[in-house]
Amino acid sequence: MTTQPAPDQPRARALRIYRWVLRLYPAAHRRDFGEPMLQTFGDCYHDAVEREGMSEAQFWLGVLTDESRSLIREHLATLSTVTERIRSMDKLLSAVAKRPVSTVAALLLWVVVLDLLSQSIPSADAIAGSWLFFWLAATVIYGGVLLLVARFAQSLPFPAGESSWRGSWWRLGLVLGGILGIYMVALTAVNVLIPVLAFRQNVGRVLLSLPFTSGPGMVWAISLPLLAGTAGIIGAHAGGKVRIGMAVGALAGTIMMATQTAIVGLLVLLSIALYHTAPPPVYFNGAQLPMLYPAFLDLSYVGQYLVNGASQASLPFGLIFQWIFAIIVWLVPLVVGSVLGVRTVRQTDTAAVAARHGWVGRLFARPIRFAGLALLLIILGPVLWLCSSLGQSGINTYGNPFAVLAFASASYVIAGLLIWLLAVLASVVAISVTTLARRSRPPGASAAPAQ
Amino acid sequence: MKTDQPQIPLTPAVFYILLALAGGDRHGYQIMKQVQHDSQGQVTMGTGTLYGSIKRMLADGLIAEADERPDPALDDERRRYYRLTDRGRETLAAELQRYDEVVAIARQRRLLPGFSVEPGR
Numbered sequence: 237m238t239t240q241p242a243p244d245q246p247r248a249r250a251l252r253i254y255r256w257v258l259r260l261y262p263a264a265h266r267r268d269f270g271e272p273m274l275q276t277f278g279d280c281y282h283d284a285v286e287r288e289g290m291s292e293a294q295f296w297l298g299v300l301t302d303e304s305r306s307l308i309r310e311h312l313a314t315l316s317t318v319t320e321r322i323r324s325m326d327k328l329l330s331a332v333a334k335r336p337v338s339t340v341a342a343l344l345l346w347v348v349v350l351d352l353l354s355q356s357i358p359s360a361d362a363i364a365g366s367w368l369f370f371w372l373a374a375t376v377i378y379g380g381v382l383l384l385v386a387r388f389a390q391s392l393p394f395p396a397g398e399s400s401w402r403g404s405w406w407r408l409g410l411v412l413g414g415i416l417g418i419y420m421v422a423l424t425a426v427n428v429l430i431p432v433l434a435f436r437q438n439v440g441r442v443l444l445s446l447p448f449t450s451g452p453g454m455v456w457a458i459s460l461p462l463l464a465g466t467a468g469i470i471g472a473h474a475g476g477k478v479r480i481g482m483a484v485g486a487l488a489g490t491i492m493m494a495t496q497t498a499i500v501g502l503l504v505l506l507s508i509a510l511y512h513t514a515p516p517p518v519y520f521n522g523a524q525l526p527m528l529y530p531a532f533l534d535l536s537y538v539g540q541y542l543v544n545g546a547s548q549a550s551l552p553f554g555l556i557f558q559w560i561f562a563i564i565v566w567l568v569p570l571v572v573g574s575v576l577g578v579r580t581v582r583q584t585d586t587a588a589v590a591a592r593h594g595w596v597g598r599l600f601a602r603p604i605r606f607a608g609l610a611l612l613l614i615i616l617g618p619v620l621w622l623c624s625s626l627g628q629s630g631i632n633t634y635g636n637p638f639a640v641l642a643f644a645s646a647s648y649v650i651a652g653l654l655i656w657l658l659a660v661l662a663s664v665v666a667i668s669v670t671t672l673a674r675r676s677r678p679p680g681a682s683a684a685p686a687q
Numbered sequence: 688m689k690t691d692q693p694q695i696p697l698t699p700a701v702f703y704i705l706l707a708l709a710g711g712d713r714h715g716y717q718i719m720k721q722v723q724h725d726s727q728g729q730v731t732m733g734t735g736t737l738y739g740s741i742k743r744m745l746a747d748g749l750i751a752e753a754d755e756r757p758d759p760a761l762d763d764e765r766r767r768y769y770r771l772t773d774r775g776r777e778t779l780a781a782e783l784q785r786y787d788e789v790v791a792i793a794r795q796r797r798l799l800p801g802f803s804v805e806p807g808r
Contacts, residue, residue: 269738279716302733
């Protein structure tokens with residue numbers, strides 16, 4: 237009995253369909269058992285349908301019933317393997333759980349700092365005089381957070397190139413996308429609820445003056461490269477390949493953007509409903525209410541920035557620009573993050589680095605490990621700021637959104653290239669120093685002890 | 688994860704696959720047919736269930752891929768044959784022993800069908 241009949245036979249069609257069913261199995265299972273399963277299926281078809289005369293419908297009913305059960309079982313088994321590995325995050329989560337106040341305070345501080353920084357962005361005309369602040373602040377903020385991310389990624393137990401992770405980029409993407417979706421919901425809730433609560437309870441002219449009232453748009457926009465880089469690092473570190481980091485980041489980013497769009501849609505519906513049931517007061521205690529609805533519910537800030545501060549920009553227009561903006565800002569850090577994610581795996585042997593390079597090696601061991609990440613940090617901050625500045629700058633684009641988009645894209649690319657050159661120079665200096673130190677070591681000197 | 692002790696009781700699928708392989712090395716479809724025969728049609732497993740069980744049994748060390756093919760001249764080279772390991776044989780024996788003890792208890796309590804009409808058997 238053969239499993240490779242002429243293509244025009246019913247069995248060939250059945251085998252073709254079953255081959256598609258096999259694609260639904262986890263990659264590892266398909267790789268290990270795909271071919272024998274196909275052969276066994278062919279034998280079953282031959283005996284049941286061709287020899288015993290069972291109807292096709294009855295045969296396929298049995299096959300699909302069995303396969304659906306088996307598919308669920310195999311995917312659950314694969315997920316349980318992933319879950320075991322994710323348990324290594326328990327330490328981090330338990331540490332966070334033990335310090336809820338500190339964690340919440342840190343998150344709030346993060347949002348406030350981002351928002352304050354976004355408000356301090358110099359206009360494009362004044363940007364030439366603000367380079368120091370422009371470079372340092374962004375580098376420090378992104379640097380600190382991403383170093384923590386990379387440090388944590390290195391502590392994860394899964395090594396690069398393990399097959400079960402290679403096949404599960406979409407699971408990682410779903411998990412990260414879920415986290416980013418929650419982040420979007422939390423960010424929106426903070427920015428919408430705080431002004432409302434402050435107004436309702438009248439505790440809060442102070443609260444109203446806080447930067448939350450500028451809306452989540454800028455916080456979201458400034459966070460984008462950080463999130464993209466992080467997704468790339470985690471994906472590439474887990475999968476051991478740049479393209480896995482890219483796939484994970486792309487899926488996670490799409491889920492985040494879809495969540496953002498859904499939130500905006502829901503809030504707009506809510507604002508319309510509220511407006512029709514209870515029109516809002518414009519003044520309260522003699523003061524004009526800042527950004528209360530429907531204005532503050534319109535979350536298409538990024539879109540408005542890009543269309544030259546045109547607050548009259550329609551919501552769909554704003555949403556479309558949010559997506560375009562996100563794709564542009566997401567893509568480059570994602571590529572860089574994915575490359576660095578692989579590097580964090582390959583450069584974990586810092587003890588060997590230290591042994592080769594003596595005391596300078598020990599000094600540089602950790603920086604060498606994070607050298608690639610530092611590159612990412614240097615690129616991310618200023619580039620985003622430049623984009624944002626152009627958006628806020630009032631450059632006269634005569635309301636042409638494509639012109640604004642072209643400005644933002646061009647600035648992004650040019651700034652990235654410049655900073656990349658500087659980073660290369662810095663790397664050359666660092667490597668030269670370590671090489672010189674190695675040469676200056678007397679022959680026969682013992683290697684430095686491992687860290 | 689492998690342990691030294693056989694993990695019994697076994698699921699019907701695992702038990703019948705072990706039973707099928709106790710008679711000699713077999714490939715997937717032969718196992719499927721043998722299981723159906725041994726269970727008198729009460730246990731039928733599709734391709735997905737069969738290979739899911741095989742995967743777990745390979746991981747548990749109950750079975751292994753056979754190095755030699757029963758009749759290479761008449762068979763497709765791509766077929767994979769499976770054989771019982773020592774651990775699989777011990778596990779099957781332990782399970783059969785368990786069945787035997789259960790049957791003994793059932794006999795003592797005169798629970799087996801037809802047993803009551805032949806007391807003292």
